[in-house]
Amino acid sequence: MGTPARAATVVGAGCAFALLLSPSYLPAGTDVVVTGVLPLSFFAAGVLARVLRPGHSVGDGLLAVGVLHLAAISGALLGTRVSGVAAVLVAEASAVLYALGFVALLDLLVRYPTGRHAWRAVGPLVLSAAVLATVVAALAVLGGREAPSVLGLEGDPNPVHVPALSPFSAGVAAIALLPVAGVVLLLARYASATEQDRAQMRWPIGTAALTAAGLLTTGLAEDALGPGTQTAVFVTAGAALPVSFLVGLLRHTEEADRLAAVEASRARLAEVADAERQRIERDLHDGAQQRILALLTRVELARGGVDGGGALDVELQGISAELRSVHRELRELARGVYPATLTDHGLAEAIRSALGRLPVPAQLAVTPGVEGRRFPVAVEGAAYFVVLEGLANTLKHAGDAEVRVRLDATDDVLRVTVADSGRGFDRPVDGTGLLGLRDRVAAAGGSLDVDGRPGTGTTLRALLPAVGRAGG
Incomplete structure (x- = not known):
């Protein structure tokens, strides 16, 4: 105390x-x-x-x-x-x-x-x-x-x-x-209130209401029940009131502690998953991609030693083209696992890079609260994949509709918004991508909302904790 x-x-x-x-x-x-x-x-x-x-x-x-x-x-x-x-x-x-x-x-x-x-x-x-x-x-x-x-x-x-x-x-x-x-x-x-809170409020509400009714109807209750019975009922209800508060407090805090432990566990799992994604991305970049580039260099050197236009040169040229294609696919795969740009340069640059590869018009608005600022790994990862999921949904459902992405942050909250001008929907349906994204955002301590009506397009909004450091 x-x-x-x-x-x-x-x-x-x-x-x-x-x-x-x-x-x-x-x-x-x-x-x-x-x-x-x-x-x-x-x-x-x-x-x-x-x-x-x-x-x-x-x-x-x-x-x-x-x-x-x-x-x-x-x-x-x-x-x-x-x-x-x-x-x-x-x-x-x-x-x-x-x-x-x-x-x-x-x-x-x-x-x-x-x-x-x-x-x-x-x-x-x-x-x-x-x-x-x-x-x-x-x-x-x-x-x-x-x-x-x-x-x-x-x-x-x-x-x-x-x-x-x-x-x-x-x-x-x-x-x-x-x-x-x-x-x-x-x-x-x-x-x-939530159902969790309601469960702890019912008994205190009942005893408090009974006590309040006793205060309001003291004279009537005494006439109807008699002084002794009225006093016994009022005293019993009055004594039960603080007990109900105490029991409800203990149960509520126990449940809150349990939920906090679950949220902390989810956050740790998300951090471990992001760290593993970063490791896989580095291994792909430093291992397989570098070996493919080395093979491509050897093929190009071999082409220099043969007659141009011959069968062997054509074959080596085909091998070179295939190696370039495999390298591009592997680079895209590594970027999807966890983009190196996000790790090295932060959220704003990673989103710019993603929009630069988009085959539809896109607008990006980055406020000073986000530009150059770094956030926790789980938050940056969740925000990045919110944008990617929004872009993927636009390409899948909205065709060549215009996309608007906005990154905004205060001291406490990072807001990520992805909106398109497509056809919208009657009811939001959570596919596998959105379900996984909700889990990722929740594990980072945030929330995800999908909004859209027919003819007005679709908007994806995420609110994430913005506890970060100034970028350099």
């Missing part, structure tokens, strides 16, 4: 200890243990989450909810031992902590299960809610005729009562409903 987490844990533990001792000096009939079940459950779940998944913001959120509410309840207990202005100051602190506990629960709900907000606007909204809750809670204390207590205990007359602030007393109850907004946002996140 980090220092803030340790400090929060120590504070929470002290408050929990005070809470457990409280029945010995509280007025008879005060069920503070029932009131403290929810914060105690959050605190315990938060400590376990910090131990098992240190640094995850969901664990931090669980701990924050528990510590803030435990501290607020401890403040309320302290308020029973003091009077006058001191009681008001303690009530102020207790009310603010209690309100911030509900804001922390709101933040936990909107961060679950990944630990990040699903929408950019949520962070500022949570921060605004924290500021508003602090102000409303502080003003509500000043507006009360008695020094208020988050435990609902009767207090002494408020010596600094400000009648004009009395309406803010109702605002405290509204703050307690902030988690309802969190449940609504969690449901919205569920609608667009």
Whole structure:
């Protein structure tokens, strides 16, 4: 645990200890243990989450909810031992902590299960809610005729009562409903989440919805079920809420770790495959191609020693032509395995070389973010073969249509686009080439998209991580 987490844990533990001792000096009939079940459950779940998944913001959120509410309840207990202005100051602190506990629960709900907000606007909204809750809670204390207590205990007359602030007393109850907004946002996140995330969201959504319903219908539930049954149901649901978050967090991070290991394994396999391609290309270039060129030289020297136009000269000329053809085919084969230009000069030059061999018109746009820049081997290989696959599909399906290739990169992302002006398609069909290309792009940490409609041509887009070095 980090220092803030340790400090929060120590504070929470002290408050929990005070809470457990409280029945010995509280007025008879005060069920503070029932009131403290929810914060105690959050605190315990938060400590376990910090131990098992240190640094995850969901664990931090669980701990924050528990510590803030435990501290607020401890403040309320302290308020029973003091009077006058001191009681008001303690009530102020207790009310603010209690309100911030509900804001922390709101933040936990909107961060679950990944630990990040699903929408950019949520962070500022949570921060605004924290500021508003602090102000409303502080003003509500000043507006009360008695020094208020988050435990609902009767207090002494408020010596600094400000009648004009009395309406803010109702605002405290509204703050307690902030988690309802969190449940609504969690449901919205569920609608667009992956099945993996949904599996970890169902139980927390159920327990959170039940707890929120309990907050909204406290009076009705008490009338229908009776005080004892209503309290038992609410306490059970409340205790299950942090447990559901903890279990979901553990399962989600386990699945995320497993997927990360699979992605890392795929990336290593892609790097090994590219390294092997480079080795085969070098072996073809330095071995077989050089031997063919040596044989071609010997044939040409032999032709110089025979009569021109004779049968032997014609035969040697045919052998020479065949050797040149074999050399060209072998060079194209080596370039298809892994182009030497890509290894030696980078992505932009390799694409220029590929377009130069294309029998149809082609336009290439290379932004300054790509020109002269080198990327990881797997990324360069994936980007190069995306372009080659796009060119092959154009030649196969679009005939002499014009081809446009664009290479664009920011600090983080390399974008590769291959578009043609051909006939397009009704539905994209992944052939063997595209399936293999998707795997290669995914192994490099990117994504591939194919788009096209009849009469509008076809566009192949790849997004790849652009963690690279400046070229030289």
